[in-house]
Structures are given as C-alpha cells and as structure tokens.
Amino acid sequence: MTQSPARTRPARSVLAGIAAFGALGAYVLVSSVGLGLWTSLGPGPGLFPFAMGAVLASMSVLWLLQELRRPSAAGDKADGGLVLAVVVSLVLLAALLDLLGFQLSMFLFLMYHLKIRGKRGWLSALLTALAGSVGAFYAFNYGLNVALPVSSIPVLNLIGL
Amino acid sequence: MDTLNELLNGFAAALTWQNLIFAFLGCLLGTVIGVLPGIGPVAGVALLIPLTLNMDPTGSIIMLCAIFYGTAYGGTITSVLLNTPGEAASAITTIDGHAMTKMGKAGAALTIAAIGSFVGGTIATLGLVAAAKPLGELGLLVGPPEFFALMVVGISLLVALAGKSMVKALISGALGLLISMVGIDPVAGAPRFTFGMDRLLDGVSFVAVIVGVFGLSEILSYRKGESTVVHAPGLRSLLPTGKEWRRSAPSMARGTGIGFGLGLIPGMTGSVASLLSYGAEKKFSRHRNELGKGAVEGVAGPETANNAHANAALIPLFTLGIPASPTIAVLMGAFLQQGLTPGPTLFTEHSEIAWAIIASLFIGNLLLVLLNVPLVGLWTSILRVPAPILTALILLFMVIGAYTINFSVFDVFVMIGFGLLGLALRHLEIPLAPMVLTLVLGPLMERSLRESLEISQGDFSIFLNRPISLVLIILGVLIICSPLLKLRKPKALMDDPET
Structure with a gap:
C-alpha cells in the first residue's frame, strides 16, 4: 500500500467540517441564552444546551488550531x-x-x-x-x-x- | 435465597413458549446481523427495535438482548470462514480462526468459538445474578448529584477512549447531547431547537438517528469489494479433538476473566476485550509460538472474552442505569421506549421483568450453541446472496424501522439526514460511539443536573460536597485530562471501529 504524502495544508472538507461545527456551536450558544439560562425555580431550559454549545464551539477552535499546526489526512472519499x-x-x-x-x-x-x-x-x-x-x-x-x-x-x- | 427464588421465578417467565420464541428469533436475527458485513450490532439492534414495539416489555427486551449477544457469535462465522469479521469484536479471531480453516479445521474452530461464547456468556450472567441485588441496593442510595457524576464518568471514559482524537470525541458527545435536547424541555415545558416544527416537539426519534448514523452511513460509504466463495464445513468436522478441548480450556478461563472485568467498565467495547484476550494468550499460553498459525487458543480466548463482555456489560445497565457501550446504549433506549427505566429501580418496580430477562440470558446463550454450530451451513449461505439484493433488503428494513417508530414519513427523512451526517462524520474521522451514548443519556443527565441544582438552590458545590459525587467528578476530570497527564490510551482502542 502506498502512503500518501504528509499534507501541508488542512483539507478543504476538514475545514468545512470545522466551520460547520463552530457555526452550530455559536448558534446553540446564542439561542440557549434566549431560552433562559436561569429561572426563579433554578436552572433554565437553556443552561444545558449553553454548556454543550460552548463545548462544540471551543472544540471546533481547538480542532482548527490542531489542523493548522499539523494537517490531518482526510478520510476516504465516498462513492x-x-x-x-x-x-x-x-x-x-x-x-x-x-x-x-x-x-x-x-x-x-x-x-x-x-x-x-x-x-x-x-x-x-x-x-x-x-x-x-x-x-x-x-x-x-x-x-x-x-x-x-x-x-x-x-x-x-x-x-x- | 431471595435472589435464587427470584431467578427461578424469572426462569418460569422466560420459559413460556412466547418468550422462548422471542429468544430464539433474537438469536437467529442477531446471528444474521453478525454474519452480514457492514451492519454492526448498534445499527442492527436499533433497526429491529420497531419490530418489538407491539410486544409486551419482557418479550421485547428478551428478543433485543438475544439479538445483541447473537451478533457477537455471528461475527465469528465470517471471521473463521472468510477472513472477514462480521463485526468488530471478532476481528482478532480472523488470525487463527481463518488459519484453522485453511488447515481444514473450520468446524472445530467454530465449535470452540460457540462453546467459548457459551461459557463466557453464562459465567458473566452468573456475575449479573450475584451483583444485581447488592449493586441495585447501592444504586438506590444514589441521589441526583451522584447519578449525574456517574454519567459524567461514563461519558468521559467513552470520550477519552473513542477514536484517535479527544477533541473529535468531545464534538461527537456534544452533538449527541444537543440532538437529545430537541423538543419540549422536560422541566419548564418550553420548546427547544424545534424550528417551529410541531413534529419536533416530541424530540428526534433516536431509532431514526441511530439507523441513519450507523446503518445508512455504512451503506453510503460502501466500496465495491471482491466476491468471495464460502465453503461451510460439514457436520462431521465440527467436533474438536480431545487435545483441542484441553488446549482451549485455560484460554476460555482467561477470556472469561478479561471479558467480564472489561464489561463492567464503560467505554471498553467487545473489541477491546477480544484484543486484550489475544494479548493474554500471547503472553500466557503454553502454545504461544503457534499463535497466528492456526492455534485454537487464538479462537477460544477472544471469542470467550467478547461474549463474556457482552453479558457483563449488562451489569452496569441493570444495576446503575449506565450503558457501558454504544450497543448497550441502544438497548437502554429500547428499555425506555417500553416504559422501563434501567437502573436500581428496575428491581423494585419491575422485578419480574428484570429477572425474566436475566433468566433469558442463560437460555439465549444455550440456544446460541444449539443453533449456531449445526446451522453453520445456513449462515454462510447468507453470504452467497448477491450484494445488490442484500443492500436493497437492508434499505427496506431501514425504511420500515424508521417509519414504524411513529408511523410517520418524517422519521424516514430524519434517518436520511442523519445517514448523510454519519457519512460526513466518518469522512472527518469523528467517532460515532460518544454520540450514541450521549443521545440516550442526554435527557437523564440533564434531569439529574437540574434536580441537583434545584436541591442546592443553584449552588454547583453540591457536586463537591457529597463524597461519592466528589470522587466521581474528580475521576471524570482525570479521565478527560488524561492526554494532558500523558496517560497512555490502550493500543487496542486506537483503531477500534466500535468506538
């Protein structure tokens, strides 16, 4: 099996994936604030999604940094x-x-x-x-x-x- | 004595002809799923949930459990005969199993695998019987903060062990939790992420999501392979020699121990159990220099381990309500769909059902041996069905599975959408397992977090003030921080397709 040469730039599909997850994280962050993070009864319906939006957005940033430092090979292309x-x-x-x-x-x-x-x-x-x-x-x-x-x-x- | 009585009552319920038929059908379907390359246990169990929705809860779960451990044996058949594992946990069996086939010992390899699976599965089920009561009673002492912390540990383990990148595993986990939050908020009653669509008020059907992400995406990523010729061994060649039995016994004992121990730990899949068991054979077997060349130990150890794992993994589910692997998470979803909440309350609120299911595990393990060894010719004939027919039939079942959850075309579209998402996740090498786990655990996790914060009136220190919760939270943080602490991930997990 031949080894593909190491990439010097992140694959476009990988960048598109990172952008999509980052955008989704940002959207969830904003909309969960609208749902209410805290109510008089305690945690609001937006609290848990807010945390998940934050995880998604921050992980997307981390992934981007990893890709810029050491681009990974994209997975196999589908038929x-x-x-x-x-x-x-x-x-x-x-x-x-x-x-x-x-x-x-x-x-x-x-x-x-x-x-x-x-x-x-x-x-x-x-x-x-x-x-x-x-x-x-x-x-x-x-x-x-x-x-x-x-x-x-x-x-x-x-x-x- | 109480446990024994309850187990005997469980046997009485499991041995009714309806439940025996369900166990039998489950073993058959599970073996077929295990034999078919491309459709793994996660998608297979999810796909068949709709068939069980109209059944009574006991029969339904008995059948799904039988499907679950049936897949573990089905995968072995193709590993031994074709050098192609039907599912990930049987991948290591290809090495010595297929070498035995080349030596004309396929029948012996399959019989040893079946007996090993029976031994491992039965001993692990005995472990479940012994642990059910004490662990269940311990589980009853667990309040919302401890339950939340326990789920944090479970998810952390799976995230830390899944795939090659923890960043990607966390994305997968967060995605599953977000999908689980679509619909009416359980506490405040406000709609969340429904985009004004009434159909989303009840949330996204988890069966449609799992069938899409695991099953459809697998078909979409299919590549043309070489056609294979399968020769099933004759009945006469199925009996191993006395020497092969003697050599297999210690490997089965080691495999049982490894599979049972790993089954209790969330995140450890059947593949890890079989790989570590093979490693143990390489280290401790008296015939270790024959491994890789058709040694029976290379079949007996891993096959016993993966079935012991499959049955032991039910212990955390039954006693604590924590699914230890993606397939168990799907099984947990089936419990919830039937109105049963796995965990300590299962033994107080639905004791008869819980013990009937446990008793059926013994019966199912026996049925697997009786069914699989003599019928090996039938199973291999499935592989002679041309690929276009198999693909078309799998797609047919996917559509029926997604549709019949709510009798709505909308769920078929959901399945298609998630099939494409699954394909993208595979392309980006994002592991799918954390997503399944968080998808099922999401609502329970959110509810216990919110209940905890209501108890403490919004004070997050409740998780640190209670000793069990504190220990579990520290454990979860340590697991997530393991890359920073330079802790090594088991090599077996790096390329585990199950995770």
Missing part, C-alpha cells in the same frame, strides 16, 4: 454515484410513501436498486421486489400488527395498494 443514487431514491420513496402506499413505492424503489443499479435478471429482481414490498406489507400488517401505509389515491387504495 459519489452510490451516495446520490441511494439518497435520491430514499428521498423519493419517502415522498411517495403516503401517496402511492408502501407496496407500490417500495416495489419501484427495490426494482430500481435491483434491476437498474444491481443489474439483476428480471425474474430475480421481480421476485425480490415483490417479496420486499407486497410480502413485507402483509407480513407486517397481519403478522406483526404493524400498519404500513396504504395509498391515498382512491383508485390504488381500492385495489388494495
């Missing part, structure tokens, strides 16, 4: 295509779950991952997608008494989807 495919398909699934119902939306989601991304054969993809959508719906609804959503479109609802 952008995979992240995009999984996240977008999950967002679409979540958005369509109540509209199309669990069975149809999950069937489409599984077909996308099995047939288009996974390049499985039609039969294997169809059987797995049906088991994961219709099969899971009936197993959860009737086997475990856990209600999965049905379609809010009357036509689809009428045919049991």
Whole structure:
C-alpha cells in the first residue's frame, strides 16, 4: 500500500467540517441564552444546551488550531454515484410513501436498486421486489400488527395498494 | 435465597413458549446481523427495535438482548470462514480462526468459538445474578448529584477512549447531547431547537438517528469489494479433538476473566476485550509460538472474552442505569421506549421483568450453541446472496424501522439526514460511539443536573460536597485530562471501529 504524502495544508472538507461545527456551536450558544439560562425555580431550559454549545464551539477552535499546526489526512472519499443514487431514491420513496402506499413505492424503489443499479435478471429482481414490498406489507400488517401505509389515491387504495 | 427464588421465578417467565420464541428469533436475527458485513450490532439492534414495539416489555427486551449477544457469535462465522469479521469484536479471531480453516479445521474452530461464547456468556450472567441485588441496593442510595457524576464518568471514559482524537470525541458527545435536547424541555415545558416544527416537539426519534448514523452511513460509504466463495464445513468436522478441548480450556478461563472485568467498565467495547484476550494468550499460553498459525487458543480466548463482555456489560445497565457501550446504549433506549427505566429501580418496580430477562440470558446463550454450530451451513449461505439484493433488503428494513417508530414519513427523512451526517462524520474521522451514548443519556443527565441544582438552590458545590459525587467528578476530570497527564490510551482502542 502506498502512503500518501504528509499534507501541508488542512483539507478543504476538514475545514468545512470545522466551520460547520463552530457555526452550530455559536448558534446553540446564542439561542440557549434566549431560552433562559436561569429561572426563579433554578436552572433554565437553556443552561444545558449553553454548556454543550460552548463545548462544540471551543472544540471546533481547538480542532482548527490542531489542523493548522499539523494537517490531518482526510478520510476516504465516498462513492459519489452510490451516495446520490441511494439518497435520491430514499428521498423519493419517502415522498411517495403516503401517496402511492408502501407496496407500490417500495416495489419501484427495490426494482430500481435491483434491476437498474444491481443489474439483476428480471425474474430475480421481480421476485425480490415483490417479496420486499407486497410480502413485507402483509407480513407486517397481519403478522406483526404493524400498519404500513396504504395509498391515498382512491383508485390504488381500492385495489388494495 | 431471595435472589435464587427470584431467578427461578424469572426462569418460569422466560420459559413460556412466547418468550422462548422471542429468544430464539433474537438469536437467529442477531446471528444474521453478525454474519452480514457492514451492519454492526448498534445499527442492527436499533433497526429491529420497531419490530418489538407491539410486544409486551419482557418479550421485547428478551428478543433485543438475544439479538445483541447473537451478533457477537455471528461475527465469528465470517471471521473463521472468510477472513472477514462480521463485526468488530471478532476481528482478532480472523488470525487463527481463518488459519484453522485453511488447515481444514473450520468446524472445530467454530465449535470452540460457540462453546467459548457459551461459557463466557453464562459465567458473566452468573456475575449479573450475584451483583444485581447488592449493586441495585447501592444504586438506590444514589441521589441526583451522584447519578449525574456517574454519567459524567461514563461519558468521559467513552470520550477519552473513542477514536484517535479527544477533541473529535468531545464534538461527537456534544452533538449527541444537543440532538437529545430537541423538543419540549422536560422541566419548564418550553420548546427547544424545534424550528417551529410541531413534529419536533416530541424530540428526534433516536431509532431514526441511530439507523441513519450507523446503518445508512455504512451503506453510503460502501466500496465495491471482491466476491468471495464460502465453503461451510460439514457436520462431521465440527467436533474438536480431545487435545483441542484441553488446549482451549485455560484460554476460555482467561477470556472469561478479561471479558467480564472489561464489561463492567464503560467505554471498553467487545473489541477491546477480544484484543486484550489475544494479548493474554500471547503472553500466557503454553502454545504461544503457534499463535497466528492456526492455534485454537487464538479462537477460544477472544471469542470467550467478547461474549463474556457482552453479558457483563449488562451489569452496569441493570444495576446503575449506565450503558457501558454504544450497543448497550441502544438497548437502554429500547428499555425506555417500553416504559422501563434501567437502573436500581428496575428491581423494585419491575422485578419480574428484570429477572425474566436475566433468566433469558442463560437460555439465549444455550440456544446460541444449539443453533449456531449445526446451522453453520445456513449462515454462510447468507453470504452467497448477491450484494445488490442484500443492500436493497437492508434499505427496506431501514425504511420500515424508521417509519414504524411513529408511523410517520418524517422519521424516514430524519434517518436520511442523519445517514448523510454519519457519512460526513466518518469522512472527518469523528467517532460515532460518544454520540450514541450521549443521545440516550442526554435527557437523564440533564434531569439529574437540574434536580441537583434545584436541591442546592443553584449552588454547583453540591457536586463537591457529597463524597461519592466528589470522587466521581474528580475521576471524570482525570479521565478527560488524561492526554494532558500523558496517560497512555490502550493500543487496542486506537483503531477500534466500535468506538
């Protein structure tokens, strides 16, 4: 395995991470003051978040100083295509779950991952997608008494989807 | 005698057919989770919590506990047969376990691992039986200041031991505490960090957060690997020789001691137990020069240690309400979801449930041996399922798991958001374990801090005026300051993926 050369400047993604945590810490500090640090009854709802905001902000500063002194190597980069495919398909699934119902939306989601991304054969993809959508719906609804959503479109609802 | 009676009553409750089925299913699911690379015990237990929500509390916790220790054994199968640990605590077993497979002794390695797991798990559970009453009674004497200080120590240990950088571990811990504060403030009733969204008034679902941070982010960071061919050993080759039994016994004894001791200390994960056990074998085994070349001690010691650890780690949870590891923190979340508060009051308010769960640990450990050794062929066949099908099915369970917590699509979006956050945290090498622990402990910690300050009318010296609390606070400060004091972190923890 080849060793990557030591960095002379902090990685951009690391700096962005530090900035995000620092900003979050600062936001929590300010908003917890607004919540009230102390009331006549004792500690207010903002006291604990204030302490955590302070930890987050101060640790971000410390991390920045550490990075400026000795930049660390950023972690492995994720496969952008995979992240995009999984996240977008999950967002679409979540958005369509109540509209199309669990069975149809999950069937489409599984077909996308099995047939288009996974390049499985039609039969294997169809059987797995049906088991994961219709099969899971009936197993959860009737086997475990856990209600999965049905379609809010009357036509689809009428045919049991 | 009281303890024995209560344990016997616990056995009567655990041996009902429903609870036996739950323990059986838990062992099965736990083994599957352990076998599957990429989905560790933390995400696995969190993912399956929604399935147990409609069950009665006893059955639900029995099943989740069985899943928890089932994962410890499942990870061994892939370590031995494939040289790929299904979960972190079995990583060290790959060295001698896989070497034994190459020598045609895979069956013996798996049987020794199963028996070692049974021995370690059973002895640790006996420890839980012995410690439950006295520690529980001691726990009842603990007031809010001591409880707060105890949680400070627990979190400090995990923060100090997690990952390579304490700064990053503290960020992770603070992040978990902040997430736990979203929603209505428990004392004043004011909404906090809800951004005007009604759905956030009840807080963020911890299952959605954990499944996102641990499970989804793992899939998002997945890289294409080589396909592997798995050959399960035949039934005839499962029996170790007399010599292998004799060589394993001292290693199992050492592994039990190490796993049990480390299970009691918050922050020490199963991986540390198995690594230290391997270290002990290197030092004390009569056949230490064979380690690394397929020595049975290299399987017996670590596998016993990680199961002893898994069961012993339940002692601080049951008696003091302190989760010792991220998976136990998730288990604690499941207790809370079922309306059970782990800790000393568990034995006074829900004594029957507590003893039924403890009794089920003995049964579950036995079930694991009976199930896993003869069915090793079935477990390995899971690994022949093509990756796209496995990924799609895991995503399916994640969506169902997140949705069914509140029957709301909102939680699916929360899971997706936290999956991306988990991916970013992995990229930045921020450890995830402190976040899980503080996420579960956050509300309890805040409540005990505020109760303490109400008792003292706002005087922070209450934490220093009470001896137990003072000692614990000093301990917590020493742990956090350990880098300044140049205290060495155990080497085993530096690259522990569990932390």
